[in-house]
Amino acid sequence: MINSVKERRTVRRYLQKDISPEMLNDLLEASFRASTMGGMQLYSVVVSREAQMKEKLAPAHFNQPMVKGAPVVLTFCADFRRFSLWCQQRDAEPGYNNFMSFFNAAMDALLVAQTFCTLAEEAGLGICYLGTTTYNPQMIIDTLGLPQLVFPVTTITVGYPEELPEQTDRLPISALIHNEHYHDYTPSMIDDIYAYKESLEANKEFVAQNQKSSLAQVFTEVRYTKKDNEFMSENLLKILKKQGFMG
Amino acid sequence: MINSVKERRTVRRYLQKDISPEMLNDLLEASFRASTMGGMQLYSVVVSREAQMKEKLAPAHFNQPMVKGAPVVLTFCADFRRFSLWCQQRDAEPGYNNFMSFFNAAMDALLVAQTFCTLAEEAGLGICYLGTTTYNPQMIIDTLGLPQLVFPVTTITVGYPEELPEQTDRLPISALIHNEHYHDYTPSMIDDIYAYKESLEANKEFVAQNQKSSLAQVFTEVRYTKKDNEFMSENLLKILKKQGFMG
Numbered sequence: 401m402i403n404s405v406k407e408r409r410t411v412r413r414y415l416q417k418d419i420s421p422e423m424l425n426d427l428l429e430a431s432f433r434a435s436t437m438g439g440m441q442l443y444s445v446v447v448s449r450e451a452q453m454k455e456k457l458a459p460a461h462f463n464q465p466m467v468k469g470a471p472v473v474l475t476f477c478a479d480f481r482r483f484s485l486w487c488q489q490r491d492a493e494p495g496y497n498n499f500m501s502f503f504n505a506a507m508d509a510l511l512v513a514q515t516f517c518t519l520a521e522e523a524g525l526g527i528c529y530l531g532t533t534t535y536n537p538q539m540i541i542d543t544l545g546l547p548q549l550v551f552p553v554t555t556i557t558v559g560y561p562e563e564l565p566e567q568t569d570r571l572p573i574s575a576l577i578h579n580e581h582y583h584d585y586t587p588s589m590i591d592d593i594y595a596y597k598e599s600l601e602a603n604k605e606f607v608a609q610n611q612k613s614s615l616a617q618v619f620t621e622v623r624y625t626k627k628d629n630e631f632m633s634e635n636l637l638k639i640l641k642k643q644g645f646m647g
Numbered sequence: 648m649i650n651s652v653k654e655r656r657t658v659r660r661y662l663q664k665d666i667s668p669e670m671l672n673d674l675l676e677a678s679f680r681a682s683t684m685g686g687m688q689l690y691s692v693v694v695s696r697e698a699q700m701k702e703k704l705a706p707a708h709f710n711q712p713m714v715k716g717a718p719v720v721l722t723f724c725a726d727f728r729r730f731s732l733w734c735q736q737r738d739a740e741p742g743y744n745n746f747m748s749f750f751n752a753a754m755d756a757l758l759v760a761q762t763f764c765t766l767a768e769e770a771g772l773g774i775c776y777l778g779t780t781t782y783n784p785q786m787i788i789d790t791l792g793l794p795q796l797v798f799p800v801t802t803i804t805v806g807y808p809e810e811l812p813e814q815t816d817r818l819p820i821s822a823l824i825h826n827e828h829y830h831d832y833t834p835s836m837i838d839d840i841y842a843y844k845e846s847l848e849a850n851k852e853f854v855a856q857n858q859k860s861s862l863a864q865v866f867t868e869v870r871y872t873k874k875d876n877e878f879m880s881e882n883l884l885k886i887l888k889k890q891g892f893m894g
Binding site: 401426553570 | 648649651652653655657672673674675676677678679680681682684685686687688690691692693694695696697700724728729730732733734736737738739740741742743745746747748750751754757758760761762764765766769770774775776778781782790791792793794797800801814815816817818820822823824825826827828829831832834837838840841860861862863864866867868870871872873874876877879880883884894
């Protein structure tokens with residue numbers, strides 16, 4: 401199974417073939433064995449199979465075609481509601497309407513999501529993470545009817561692959577591992593670390609198409625801009641508050 | 648490998664046996680294939696093997712014995728520093744000193760951490776997550792020398808198991824899965840969902856030992872109190888700001 405991870409690639413196009421409910425449940429059930437804060441299981445998974453629901457979710461994900469094209473869309477939510485309802489029914493006062501609790505629940509949700517992906521890929525399925533989930537959380541909250549203390553953390557599209565895309569590049573592992581303490585990067589280390597990424601033809605074309613002078617500028621000026629990040633930061637904190645997670 | 652996940656349990660006691668550098672690197676390298684926001688790889692892993700470093704880290708984790716007892720302690724950090732340094736060296740203005748960017752980087756770090764755990768367990772190792780990482784981030788930042796735009800998100804202790812603990816309980820999967828939209832919980836559903844957990848002898852003893860009237864009260868009044876959560880929420884936001892992630 402380490403080989404299936406080493407060979408993995410994100411898959412964005414899927415065959416018109418359903419994932420059986422048995423297979424999906426089996427993969428989810430195994431994923432629920434992931435480590436969880438204090439055994440609390442602070443997550444919920446919303447399964448979208450109906451075309452109509454995927455249609456409604458698509459705009460929240462900037463209409464990326466995977467949403468409507470995948471047989472199954474999974475929205476992994478931080479969920480302190482179920483646990484808090486239990487507390488209230490047991491004469492215990494829940495104290496989970498705060499940022500720390502959101503973060504703990506978000507971690508739980510992400511560990512389950514990633515376990516699911518690893519298992520799904522080993523079973524021959526392909527997945528794609530949608531980072532857009534936290535960009536437009538309110539649209540997802542409305543569409544899926546998420547109540548207080550439930551927050552969409554990430555979304556995965558999943559299906560049988562119609563394509564075998566090329567693997568994307570990764571930085572040298574020495575760039576990502578620090579022994580004993582953080583070793584800060586010198587300018588020449590940064591040059592070395594990003595040299596391969598910058599040398600790729602696809603990335604050179606990307607720079608040219610966007611009329612930029614470096615690949616980094618494509619990130620800062622086109623894909624992940626300061627302005628967008630600041631807008632989304634404010635929005636994310638606002639909706640966290642609205643969902644009851646900021647006290 | 649789905650069986651290794653289904654059979655998994657958290658392992659807190661390890662043999663006095665090192666994990667070879669080759670094995671650790673191989674597992675980490677495979678984990679770095681996990682999905683990552685825009686291919687940016689917004690994480691760093693700090694590897695602690697030296698007894699002295701584990702000794703220094705232990706108080707941040709409330710001196711849980713796994714920290715000093717494990718051959719390897721891994722601190723997974725959200726890291727926008729490396730990427731931002733690259734941008735600066737390439738005449739691109741990074742805009743990642745904000746909450747959205749922190750959250751994106753934290754997600755990246757958690758997907759890598761969980762991929763590592765799944766692979767490590769399949770390879771015969773045992774792991775334990777330390778949720779304490781975000782309770783005392785400043786102590787970890789100081790010990791590991793984490794600079795601006797680097798933040799410790801989670802910690803894993805890892806080693807060859809000295810024990811095979813019992814598997815902990817999980818809620819029924821129907822409690823965690825919502826078809827098409829969120830189906831809110833009725834009081835009788837909550838009773839059903841938590842019935843098995845409440846019926847366990849160990850949990851009954853836990854309630855008696857703590858002189859509480861319900862298991863939920865052990866959580867709200869002893870393990871995860873409102874007061875602690877509120878204190879840690881404020882602290883977490885303060886340290887996120889100090890590390891440069893709140894604008």
